[in-house]
Amino acid sequence: MSAPQTPSPSPHPERGGPAGPLLRVLGPMTAQYDGRDLPLGPPRRRALLALLLIRLGRVVPTELLIEELWRDKPPRRPVATLQSHVSHLRRTLDPTAAQGEASVLRYRAPGYVLRLDPAQVDACRFQDLVSSGRQLLDRQDTAAARDRLTEALELWHGSPYTEFGAHLALSDESARLEQLRLTALESCAEARLALGAADEVAAELDREVRRHPMRERLVGHLMTALSRLGRQAEALEVYERTRSHLVEEFGVDTAVELQRVHTAILRQELGDGTPQDQPLPEPAAPTPAPAPAPTEEPPHLPAEPATPSPLIGRDPELQRLVAAAAGALTGHGHVAAVLGPAGVGKTRLLMELAHRLETAHPDLEAAWSHCFPGEGVPPYWLWTQVLRRLSATRPDDFRTATAPFGPLLAPVMPERAAGPDTAPAAGLDWAQARFLTHDAVCEVLLAMAARRPLVLLLEDLHWADPASLDLLRLLATRRQGHPLSIVLSARDFAVESDATMSRLLSEVLRGPRTETLRLDGLSRRAIAALVEAQAGPGVADEIVAALHRRSKGNPYFVMQLLSLIGDARDLHDPGTTDLFLTRIPSGVREALRQRFAALPEPVLRVLRLCAVIGTEVDTDLLHRTAADDEPVTAALESAIRADLLGEDPHHPGRLHFAHALVQETLIDELAREERHRLHARVAEALCVRGRGQFRDEEVERVAHHTWHAQEALPARLALPRLLRAAEQAEHHLAYEQVETWLRRAVHLVALLPADDASAPDLEQRLHIQLGQVLATTRGYGDAEAEAALGRGRSLGEVTRAPEDPSVLWALCAAQLVTGRYDESRQFSGLLRRNADRTGHPVALLGAAYGEGIVLHIRGLLPEALAELEHGVEQADRFAREGHSLARTFQHDPRVSCRSYNAFTHWLLGNRDTADARRRELLRLTEYESRPSDRSFALYVDAVVAAWEGDAGTALSSAAEGVRLAGDHGLLYWKAMLSLPEGWALTHSGREEEGIALMHAALAELRLSRTNLRLPLHLGLLGQAQHHAGLRQEARNTLHRMLAVIEHRHEHAYLDAALPATGLLHELLGRDTETEGAE
Incomplete structure (x- = not known):
């Protein structure tokens, strides 16, 4: 849960405090005004105040408040009910406010915002004091740091928001603040030690x-x-x-x-x-015995990430365990099993359970016991610890309870086997003697529980010896009707893979008052709360997502991933994501190495091959790839039992790694040559299995393994596979993948033999394709796109091939987009001469469209219309004849030519024809069109709607286009469409949001060197600013628009039909032509 995004209060507010209500949440939530307690009302209203407090100063949408307050059971009129609670809170929090005076709790679309000085909220003061104290500590001002941190900790009167356990957002915030308290304790202790x-x-x-x-x-x-x-x-x-x-x-x-x-x-x-x-x-940290060299940093304890509190994402499980364990108080003990993988937080959950029981039920006694792996652990060690604990905490009761059983307890408590009186009774066979020992332990525990209710916390049962497990089975039966509860933990895979353990646990949990809790990874929301506790608010969502994805929510893995950075505050660096995604924490690596070392070599060989295949393992492909004498089936069974691989119940014949870090560690341990060799074997096996006929996903898999087998496969064999993957990705409009495969192919071309005659032609084709793809995603103004296209053209001198019209058009478009209109006309002239000579469709259309755009921009509208009408006719003809030109133009030429055709008709006053062109554009792109074509059509519709003052249509079309462009990685079109969207938002009452969106879009286009239609966009921005009452900002924007028009001679954008032209006269008070000439 995000911390309040408000300015920090001063560490030491005035003694009188800020005017207004004072709220305390570090403990029971209370409010005061002028020293008087304020009644906060019923639980739902208190919860509403808490939900606003944790987002202090930020607007919380009405829909979100309703969802968080009532979840799936809202009242019949939720908005009205919410408004009623808000009204009561306003009167409560500001009892002296005059009628009509602004309240601290205000409506602001689309929800409500609580406006308080952060110094009025103890949690905000606490956070600021902790931050200030840690900064002082960093500056070696230990006395001031101690005082500041002590002041922070004195504000803490208990866990915050505990009364709101049913509200996940507040539970997460409570956990975050708890973690911040622990951080403050650590820093305060550090300062005190130094003093x-x-x-x-x-x-x-x-x-x-x-x-x-x-x-x-x-x-x-x-x-x-x-x-x-x-x-x-x-x-x-x-x-x-x-x-x-x-x-x-x-x-x-x-x-x-x-x-x-x-x-x-x-x-x-x-x-x-x-x-x-x-x-x-x-x-x-200790000072090492030898003094470090002057240039060396002394060893120190780096800022470690905190362990997540069990309350982060574990509150429902914790509540169930508390209720089950507390059954011992009423004489109805429960048995609960907590199962999950290593590191998921089983021990942490039990520790928090013990704390809750100690706090809420002091009459209960909790006795811990742990099982240990390896040799040398004696039988009954699980129960030895329990009995020793009870003998230490209640020695008198323990002596009384054990007195009748003497020698029977010797196998469990070896220290009691000290004399001849402890020998077992003669005549008992081994099985009978063991049963009597088990019965004696049960009697002792039940007797101790009768004097004081008892909860046994038994950890890591998967390591327990058989005798201890048999005793547990008997006690689980005997405890019925007694004040004794049992909570045990075990690793789920160990239980499920061991038939004896699985059967025993089933028997223990078969009776009444039993339950099983299976712990999975923490949610992304919980990981976000943990990250915020370490680094404060504002960590980018992609970093949280990377942490969650890599760790699968496993708290131990989260800790290890956080250990990759030296200071948790570095989480604010976006580059941290790459660190999480590309490195394996040393603790995880070492733990996995130990597990791998325990595996037989054949199992490890098969696992390595599985790792190369991928996170999901196709067993048929594995068998085809493995050597004939490799024991694949037996190795897989061993890996599954070891919880390194798991079976997919929905896809027989498919396995998956239990965790991505397992696969990555296996690959990381492979030598480079071996890794390439294995990838080559997988690629060849895929080709043999497919016999050249691959499903779409197989094409990419073949290319993936081929690329990663570079040193084991010749470039001539690898290139066709990569080019096929690029072609398939383009078919699916996955432009980022197309770019990746083309870049890799360019790399491989350089590895072809020097005497390979096909290399220049292939290199030229690849550079042209790469340039076209970059132009589609980033815009023709992108410098790298233009460089790739230029390289492709220059290679024509090597190949002695005639000028390619597609390359000429791409370079013409690059000049247009970057505002170099005279240079673009040189290329459109080359296209026209090529068209006259060859009649090539690309040359014909490129010449008409390129020349038409420049004439339009120069304000020569009738001449522009003639070229563009010719372009529309030719585009329609070529489409009827079956020519597919969209790949060359990166647009359907019917869409491109109609776009400026529509703009030109509108400026000439032909509004009906312009509307017809708009409808044609939307109809052409409605179904099965390229995303770039649909984006272009929606852009034209939105811009013309803005010119006509139709904010509804402009917003609808622009918003649809922004979503579409974003989904397909079309950064150019996303920025273009954001401009009419921002204009429409401003004219729909969302001025601040709309203008900010327009500024961001203009900045994005500037980075990609896009100057095409810049005056048009500046005119829309000036209108939006004027509409929002930002008169001076509008004047500045229009001055800039005039300067751009004059610099590039874009006189079309001073047309009298445009709304921005009228605004120019109104705001600048002079003739626009004169202004433009200045």
């Missing part, structure tokens, strides 16, 4: 570290504080506890920085931390 206040840090962080064991900065600060207080043993215990948690939950070790703190404690290198000591760059 020698280790005792304060130790007292404050002990509880926080237990609640948030994955915040390694918190852990490091606590360890440093304990060490400086002479409590090294406790500091080392904190480290071991943290390390065990990371290994159990994620299979990874602590970060290098925390390991350095650990080493420094062992070496007694941290010192006492007094201010006179040389301060460490980061209090949580």
